[in-house]
Amino acid sequence: MKKLPSEILAKYEAVIGLEIHVQLSTQSKMFATEAAGLAPGPNRHVSLIAMAHPGALPSINLGGVEKAVRFGMAIHGEIAQTCYFDRKHYFYPDSPKGYQMTQDGKPYCMGGRIEFPMPDGEIRGIDLHHIHIEEDAGKSLHQAGKPYTQVDLNRAGTPLIEIVTLPTLHEPEEAGALMAEVRRLVRYLDVGDGDMEKGNLRCDANISIRPKGVKTLGTRAEIKNVNSINFVIRALKYEFQRQVQLVEAGEEIVQETRTWDAQAGKTFGMRDKENAHDYRYFPEPDLLPIHLSEAWMSARKAELLELPIDRYRRYLEAGLSVNESLALIEQIQLSAYFDQLVEQVDSSKTAANWLLGPVKAFLNQSGQSIEQFPLGVDQLVELITWVKKGQFSRQVAIAQVLPAWVESPSAPLERIAQQLDLLGKPEADEIGKILQEVLDAFPKEANRLKQGEMKLIGFFIGQANKKFKGKADPKAIKTAVMEWAKS
Ligand code: ADP
Numbered sequence: 165m166k167k168l169p170s171e172i173l174a175k176y177e178a179v180i181g182l183e184i185h186v187q188l189s190t191q192s193k194m195f196a197t198e199a200a201g202l203a204p205g206p207n208r209h210v211s212l213i214a215m216a217h218p219g220a221l222p223s224i225n226l227g228g229v230e231k232a233v234r235f236g237m238a239i240h241g242e243i244a245q246t247c248y249f250d251r252k253h254y255f256y257p258d259s260p261k262g263y264q265m266t267q268d269g270k271p272y273c274m275g276g277r278i279e280f281p282m283p284d285g286e287i288r289g290i291d292l293h294h295i296h297i298e299e300d301a302g303k304s305l306h307q308a309g310k311p312y313t314q315v316d317l318n319r320a321g322t323p324l325i326e327i328v329t330l331p332t333l334h335e336p337e338e339a340g341a342l343m344a345e346v347r348r349l350v351r352y353l354d355v356g357d358g359d360m361e362k363g364n365l366r367c368d369a370n371i372s373i374r375p376k377g378v379k380t381l382g383t384r385a386e387i388k389n390v391n392s393i394n395f396v397i398r399a400l401k402y403e404f405q406r407q408v409q410l411v412e413a414g415e416e417i418v419q420e421t422r423t424w425d426a427q428a429g430k431t432f433g434m435r436d437k438e439n440a441h442d443y444r445y446f447p448e449p450d451l452l453p454i455h456l457s458e459a460w461m462s463a464r465k466a467e468l469l470e471l472p473i474d475r476y477r478r479y480l481e482a483g484l485s486v487n488e489s490l491a492l493i494e495q496i497q498l499s500a501y502f503d504q505l506v507e508q509v510d511s512s513k514t515a516a517n518w519l520l521g522p523v524k525a526f527l528n529q530s531g532q533s534i535e536q537f538p539l540g541v542d543q544l545v546e547l548i549t550w551v552k553k554g555q556f557s558r559q560v561a562i563a564q565v566l567p568a569w570v571e572s573p574s575a576p577l578e579r580i581a582q583q584l585d586l587l588g589k590p591e592a593d594e595i596g597k598i599l600q601e602v603l604d605a606f607p608k609e610a611n612r613l614k615q616g617e618m619k620l621i622g623f624f625i626g627q628a629n630k631k632f633k634g635k636a637d638p639k640a641i642k643t644a645v646m647e648w649a650k651s
């Protein structure tokens with residue numbers, strides 16, 4: 165597809181709405197007792213229910229309901245005290261029942277809103293239509309050259325929630341940022357692992373176009389099962405262009421289901437979109453409705469943690485940059501470590517500099533997460549305090565002390581410093597002596613400093629530091645250099 169001129173694209177507005185599937189990380193499946201999650205081989209997590217033997221009776225997994233409700237409450241949805249399941253009929257070889265158990269007439273959660281930061285830090289939001297609980301299908305495996313299809317039912321019956329947004333986004337990047345937020349949320353709330361590569365978080369991206377200024381909705385295409393943030397953005401950008409091109413050529417957009425081919429960088433038509441009446445929904449007769457008591461709901465409400473977006477706002481208000489704040493909320497444990505650190509070092513900036521600088525670098529290098537970081541908050545505070553007191557410089561702390569301490573975290577900091585020969589600060593007269601040596605070694609620079617070229621102070625501090633191998637208090641050196649310059 166050739167790229168359209170930007171003045172043509174600028175005449176149109178994209179309208180985007182997502183249907184986001186989140187796999188819930190429960191021990192067992194949604195309506196059966198066999199394990200959900202990783203199996204040792206194909207068709208190992210199956211049961212008469214997964215295989216749809218006649219007469220097999222499903223039952224509801226409360227653990228799945230609890231995770232679904234936790235998510236719904238977190239995004240400020242209205243949790244129904246009573247809801248029920250429906251059958252949605254269609255034929256898939258990997259769904260032996262011939263229908264999916266889902267919620268159509270009375271989903272467990274209505275409305276709600278998800279706020280999310282854009283890559284540049286601006287906070288935007290989207291209102292949700294509803295969230296419902298449903299089961300996943302199995303997997304069909306097609307091997308090249310083989311005249312048959314294999315069916316693996318391990319995934320059949322795994323719990324999902326489907327988050328259905330209103331069609332109110334207008335930029336592909338917003339859809340990407342929303343997916344990133346949902347991933348953060350499911351991990352924060354411990355409702356799923358949010359692993360997009362495995363398909364445990366994926367979306368159907370709906371998009372239509374309309375001339376700018378028009379308020380009615382155009383005919384949409386639905387791009388199925390997109391499982392990467394990057395793909396969501398690319399697929400929507402491609403689809404926007406494709407639809408504009410069609411309209412500009414005087415053709416009509418048909419409502420259809422399309423698929424994103426990352427290799428080709430294009431979407432392809434799969435089938436005409438089914439209409440709701442094709443599915444012949446009706447209430448599932450094998451499952452009782454769910455009733456949630458007031459007491460149970462308030463207990464769940466009380467368990468809710470501060471949301472990533474609220475932490476993000478809090479960090480910005482505390483003076484951190486957009487990038488620092490985004491880095492901290494990427495993982496709740498990192499954010500929690502940071503909050504504890506700030507309590508003791510009294511400066512958000514200092515805490516962020518240490519955590520997102522040397523500590524994060526160590527974690528990245530060793531492939532560890534913050535939970536595995538050998539030094540507790542108290543220990544990091546001790547290290548920061550020693551630097552503040554001038555026992556050794558920040559550079560020495562990062563280059564020598566931190567790497568040594570993470571190797572033997574049970575040792576007291578004193579012993580680490582001793583082993584590195586950092587104890588026993590040079591006395592003031594020794595500082596004077598070494599400074600004199602440095603001044604003698606760079607007479608021209610010394611002269612310029614004497615003439616008032618104060619920017620040379622840094623140069624002499626550096627030189628003196630080298631001589632002390634970082635052992636001296638940088639503030640003491642600075643004072644000595646300044647005194648000499650002014651004397
Ligand atoms: P269905 O259940 O048949 O797929 P819905 O009306 O429930 O249809 O919408 C599904 C998703 O499509 C929602 O996320 C909604 O925001 C989005 N959507 C609906 N109409 C449009 C449209 N004209 N353009 C873009 N997205 C749309």
Ligand code: MG
Pocket residue numbers: 183368
């Ligand atoms: Mg749909």
